[in-house]
């Protein structure tokens with residue numbers, strides 16, 4: 001296999017005519033087809049901003065040698081399910097739940113999805129009302145509803161997993177569902193908030209057409225357990241749903257699910273997570289820093305992003321879920337709590353860039369819940385979110401502060417900023433200027449601000465008067481792990497309960513939640529068909 005790498009001017013590699021996969025493909029074939037035999041496949045497009053100039057790097061090979069990267073791929077194959085198809089009850093229609101359902105279809109199993117929130121169309125209205133008026137529907141919001149927390153996200157598809165084959169399979173599925181072809185070769189693929197809902201609706205069409213079921217507005221509230229086996233789900237309206245196998249894909253925001261499992265006597269474990277704040281800058285400032293520009297960003301260059309890690313007192317402090325050209329969103333699930341996160345549309349064309357700035361919080365950082373140690377980190381997280389809501393003043397308003405003042409509160413030259421002098425902040429419903437640097441305990445705040453101080457040595461513009469910090473960024477992953485056995489992947493005390501995805505503590509992000517779901521379905525069906533837990 002021969003792989004080639006060439007450098008292009010970013011203008012050329014990202015200009016509107018080559019934003020679409022076919023155009024870039026045509027340009028590459030025109031110039032480089034003579035270098036390969038059997039056609040040309042683009043493997044990767046990235047930007048290299050190191051060294052003296054910014055350049056686009058395109059890696060390509062002969063298509064015949066690289067079947068796996070072929071964006072046409074194999075079409076998704078499922079069968080129309082017969083009346084006796086075995087059933088899997090999936091709780092939660094986030095990325096994990098939806099892709100678990102698609103995987104079931106490939107095996108001829110019938111997925112039955114129970115989702116507390118609403119379908120995308122209704123959910124969109126709830127989210128708009130939340131942003132406009134601060135009215136939060138506890139079952140239909142940025143975290144809950146069809147597509148889960150992934151629906152109105154940035155749709156970044158990065159993962160630390162190195163299982164390239166599995167990742168490529170998921171990328172191909174996403175392309176079939178309507179994601180742009182470029183995700184197959186971008187170094188940092190993303191889909192965008194405007195496109196994700198369409199993909200999710202199409203996945204539902206596939207699942208329903210094959211004979212699977214979706215039930216929206218269906219909150220699971222209790223389990224009917226018999227020894228080491230779940231017999232039925234008890235729903236919010238009193239309905240009882242008998243089942244054989246259950247996959248719990250409820251995400252990291254469903255605190256009532258952890259309470260339910262604890263009530264049922266099923267073990268849980270505390271899990272470290274990262275928490276902090278969200279910083280926001282004019283996008284143009286970020287472009288200037290990353291591309292070392294003096295003037296404006298050339299028209300066709302992609303908006304710049306960053307990924308920063310600092311070490312403070314032996315702990316990592318780092319940027320998280322950076323959204324170039326994006327917006328900060330209200331991502332709480334309770335009216336007395338405030339949570340921030342970010343998204344951006346596919347073109348990333350908003351004027352601001354935001355990112356979480358977080359540090360790892362482990363058991364030693366928080367008060368221990370002696371009665372229920374597994375809930376210690378969750379309690380801490382919840383208290384921070386409640387305090388933030390009080391500081392914000394209600395109706396989902398978030399506390400905010402000038403970033404300089406957040407880092408150097410005692411510097412007499414840095415004055416506390418009032419609402420008039422805060423830079424642009426994209427967070428709706430609104431922000432309340434306040435001392436956000438008093439939200440976290442001193443030790444954690446110290447890490448956050450020292451990390452920013454260190455970062456500012458490399459990027460002085462970080463602490464520009466236009467930079468705003470808001471928060472908290474408190475739901476980066478789950479504060480609890482639902483244990484499962486290594487091979488069988490079911491809960492150690494319950495043979496037909498499979499905890500999956502981010503809420504169970506086995507994923508952090510869309511791609512890893514999907515990969516975990518597919519792996520879990522494989523394990524479940526293998527056991528069921530080989531008689532492992534088929535005695536149910």
Ligand SMILES: Cc1cc2nc3c(=O)[nH]c(=O)nc-3n(C[C@H](O)[C@H](O)[C@H](O)COP(=O)(O)OP(=O)(O)OC[C@H]3O[C@@H](n4cnc5c(N)ncnc54)[C@H](O)[C@@H]3O)c2cc1C
Nearest residue numbers: 092094096116144148149150153156220251501502509510
């Ligand atoms: C604004 C925002 C931006 C993000 N951006 C990115 C990004 O760019 N890239 C990335 O990789 N990740 C991003 N994330 C994180 C990503 O969305 C999650 O990692 C991912 O959605 C986790 O998938 P999941 O299926 O495990 O859980 P979730 O997506 O949280 O889905 C869980 C589902 O379960 C349902 N549920 C919960 N409890 C019950 C119950 N009792 N009964 C029935 N249903 C229930 C919920 O309503 C929800 O739909 C973002 C998140 C947010 C909020």
